[in-house]
Amino acid sequence: MAGESPDRSKQRESSAEPTSGSANPVPEARKEADDPRLAVARASAKAPASDTATKILSVPTTDAPTDTDPDTEDDARLRAAVAAWVTDADEKPEMAAAEAEEAVAEAERAEAEEASEAAEEPSDEATEPKDEDEDEAETDAEEAAEGEAEAEEAPEPEDADGEAPEGETEAEQAPEPEAADGKAPEGEAADGKASEGEAEAEQEAPEPEAADGEEDPQGPPAPDDETRTGGAGGNDDPAEGEAEAEQKPLTPEATGVDQPTAVFKAVRPRRDVDQPTTMLKLGDTAPKPDPERTSKFVALKPADPPPPAQQERTTQQPLPPKPPLDLLAELTNTPPPPQTPLRTAARRIKIWTPLVLLLAIVFAVVQSLRPLPAPELTLTAKDSHSFAGDLQGLPWPQEGQAAMDVQGIGTFGSSGEQKPVPIASVAKVMTAYLILRDHPLKSGEQGPKIKIDQAAEEQSHAEGESTVQVTAGDEITQREALQAILIASANNVARLTARWDAGTEKAFVAKMNAAAEDLGMTNTTYTDPSGLNDTTVSTAVDQVKLAKEAMKYPVFREVSAMMEYYDYKGKKWPNWNQLVGKNDVVGIKTGTTTSARGNLVFAAKKEVGGETHTIVGAVLRQPEGGYDNTILQGALSAGDKLIRAAQDRLESVTILKKGEVVGYVDDGLGGRTPVVVTEDVTAVGWPGLEVELNFASDDLPHSAKAGTKVGTLTVGDGGTAGAVKVPVALQSDLVEPGWTDKLTRIS
Known part of the structure; x- marks a missing residue:
């Protein structure tokens, strides 16, 4: 076939x-x-x-x-x-x-x-x-x-x-x-x-x-x-x-x-x-299936070459990098020594020792150059002292309300229900305080001129009010205006200074209420600069707070202690507070109306232990009394009794002796240098009173000689007047922290 x-x-x-x-x-x-x-x-x-x-x-x-x-x-x-x-x-x-x-x-x-x-x-x-x-x-x-x-x-x-x-x-x-x-x-x-x-x-x-x-x-x-x-x-x-x-x-x-x-x-x-x-049809032998096909398909033309991505990669690959010691051995033709635990430990020591030393040096330099902490003055003596006995027999008024403190020491307490009541001309204390706060005067200074307007002249003839005769167009000094307010209690001048300070009386009243809030007078509300309105109300405790703050101004103390003054026209005006000039009374202001009755804010002095202390108090809504049975004399009589009782009960007690250690200076790194008082420390108070002791440090140096003054020990409430203040000094030399202390500090 x-x-x-x-x-x-x-x-x-x-x-x-x-x-x-x-x-x-x-x-x-x-x-x-x-x-x-x-x-x-x-x-x-x-x-x-x-x-x-x-x-x-x-x-x-x-x-x-x-x-x-x-x-x-x-x-x-x-x-x-x-x-x-x-x-x-x-x-x-x-x-x-x-x-x-x-x-x-x-x-x-x-x-x-x-x-x-x-x-x-x-x-x-x-x-x-x-x-x-x-x-x-x-x-x-x-x-x-x-x-x-x-x-x-x-x-x-x-x-x-x-x-x-x-x-x-x-x-x-x-x-x-x-x-x-x-x-x-x-x-x-x-x-x-x-x-x-x-x-x-x-x-x-x-x-x-x-x-x-x-x-x-x-x-x-x-x-x-x-x-x-x-x-x-x-x-x-x-x-x-x-x-x-x-x-x-x-x-x-x-x-x-x-x-x-x-x-x-x-x-x-x-x-x-x-x-x-x-x-x-080959012969009579039946065909048998081939166990495996041997024929294959031969292509008429060569097959296409595979794409470059699928071509076989070369078998020669780069060798991985050798360790540094092997490379060094190749360069020096010296084989690396065999690895043993001892050689490994020695190599690690050689590597880490310089690093640790470098870090230690850096740490020491940083610690030595870090700023030193500021020294602190710490009190080790008792932080308070209590006077023996009990306070008994103070003549608090039977009616109305009253309160009394000793400036810089503490308070005697209060009587009556502390609820807001009309205070009449006592409101002029806030008016004078704001004028001096916003227009401060030095002791004996007259201050700027204030021109009198037509309203002030017209209000000079108002019936039923206390006023001072002024003429529109004239000028008075700020000091004379304060005298008219605190001594003669002139309503027309109080309104004049309010307009001069804030532009309008309404704006000035807003300032009065803001100041009362700042002073913590929580039960006080002002509606006019003179206090003539019955809507201006306060309490005896609030008025004592205001009086203590106003007595810090020297001009305020000078004016409130005057028994009389002469205006720019030469007319004499006596002080309505007839207690001034008697029994070391130095102020402050009276206020009386039919609705408010008799009110008085007073201040008196008492010298104890070589220090002069000021007693500040207030009596409100006092009935008629005194030698003429009037509301003014009733308030003056009630105030005088409290002043005398406070003066009699003030006493001085030595609580620390000179040279006694009362604290130390801490340098912040564990070093402490003791401090002592430079004189005897006496505390003024009355039986049952507890006074506070605290330090007020000066700028503390890192090093100083023994006896250097480093602060002040204050006995009392820390007020500007009446608190006992004694200097404290170093008992030994204050030295700067050593290098070891600087190096070992953590914080």
């Missing part, structure tokens, strides 16, 4: 169906005009040469053909034609898979019929001479070609999946009879001759499209692949193949697979069936 060309239908079947050694579909079957093998096959058929395939199957006993055998030339021509046909197949479209499937089914059915007929003939027919086999094969081929042409012209029914009819499937599955004595039947020879008729008939029939589910056709075999396009025995020389076929029995093991027939007549492989071997 190496020199015989299969028919056209077999070509399309094998080209449309994948072969056993190819992974891709073969090109589409060509028409007669495009397939050069048809012309070669026809020329070979007309030549007197014998059929190579039949010759092989019949196993003749003649000697091997000579080198000039025409079959060899035909085989070479066929191989060249196949190679040209395969090369040209890449440029044309592939044939539909359904047409190839139908052609294969038809060929299988024809083979089954021929095999049945061959099985009935005597076995000796298989050994008939070669010429008779060829004649019979040609006759049978012509008849089979005419029958298949008529069969292909009629449309074949297909099932739902586009596969061959059931009859064809049964024909493919039916067992094929084998020739006796292991020889091929005569019908097989006719199969090759009938291919021309079948090819012509199939060329005229319409080509059905590939149905769903059919496999894609495989690519053509390589022209130089001996396993697919070579001779029956896989040899390139057809003469040698025929000689081997004549000398050996034609069994599947000896002959193998006729690959050219498998290419041209390739059907879908069935399980446990070798299609090329079945087509050849």
Whole structure:
């Protein structure tokens, strides 16, 4: 069969169906005009040469053909034609898979019929001479070609999946009879001759499209692949193949697979069936499945090189960096010493010791250069002192309310219910305080001029009020205005100074209430600068707070202690507070109205232990009394009794001796230097009073000599007047902290 060309239908079947050694579909079957093998096959058929395939199957006993055998030339021509046909197949479209499937089914059915007929003939027919086999094969081929042409012209029914009819499937599955004595039947020879008729008939029939589910056709075999396009025995020389076929029995093991027939007549492989071997019908030995396929697809052209990213990387890779000691050993040609725990510890010591020393030096420098903490003066003596006895027998008023303190020492207490009541002209104490606070004057200073307006002149003649005669356009000094307010209790001048200070009386009243809030006068409300309105209310405790604050101003103390004054017109105005000038009374202000009754805020002095102390008190809403039984004398009488009782009860007690340690100076790093009082410390008070002791430090140095004054010890409430103040000094030298203290400090 190496020199015989299969028919056209077999070509399309094998080209449309994948072969056993190819992974891709073969090109589409060509028409007669495009397939050069048809012309070669026809020329070979007309030549007197014998059929190579039949010759092989019949196993003749003649000697091997000579080198000039025409079959060899035909085989070479066929191989060249196949190679040209395969090369040209890449440029044309592939044939539909359904047409190839139908052609294969038809060929299988024809083979089954021929095999049945061959099985009935005597076995000796298989050994008939070669010429008779060829004649019979040609006759049978012509008849089979005419029958298949008529069969292909009629449309074949297909099932739902586009596969061959059931009859064809049964024909493919039916067992094929084998020739006796292991020889091929005569019908097989006719199969090759009938291919021309079948090819012509199939060329005229319409080509059905590939149905769903059919496999894609495989690519053509390589022209130089001996396993697919070579001779029956896989040899390139057809003469040698025929000689081997004549000398050996034609069994599947000896002959193998006729690959050219498998290419041209390739059907879908069935399980446990070798299609090329079945087509050849070799002997009576049933085909056996190959344990492993040995055929392979050889490409017609070299495969494309892989992309650069997938190319194999070089096996020479850079070496990892060596340790520093190994590199040093290579440079010095000295091998590194072996690693031991001792060498490892020594190396670590050599590395970390300089770092630790450097850190220690940096730490020492930083600690020594850090700023030293500021020294502090701390009191070690008792922070308070209590006077022995109880305070009894103070003459508190029977009506109204009263309160009394000693400035800078403490309070005697209060009497009556401390609820807001009208205070009348006592309100002028807040007016004078604000004028001096916002326009302070030095002792003996007159202050700026205040121009008298028309309202002040008109109010000079108001009935039922205490006023001073002034004329619009005239000017008075600030000091004279304060005298008119505190001594003559002039309402018109109080309103004049309010307008001068704040622009309007309403604005000045707002300042009065703000100041009262600042001083802690929680039960006080001001509605006018003079206190004439009954809506201006306060308590005795609140007025004592205000009086103690006002007595801090020297001009206020000077004016309130005057018994009389002369105005700018030369008129004398006596002080309404008739206690001033008697029994060391130095002020402050009276206030009386029918609704407010008698009110008095007073101040008196008492010298105790070489120190002068000021007693400040207030009595409100006092009834008529005194020598003339009036509300003014009632208030003055109640105030005088309290002043005298306080003066009698004040006493001085020494609580600390000179040189006694009362505290120390702490340098902030643990060093302490003791301090002592430079003189005896005396406390002024009355029985039952508890006074406080505290330090007021000066600017403390980091180093000083012994005896250096470093602060003041204060006994009392710390007021500017009346509190006892004693200097304290260092008992020993104050030295700066040493280097060790600086180095070991943490905070």
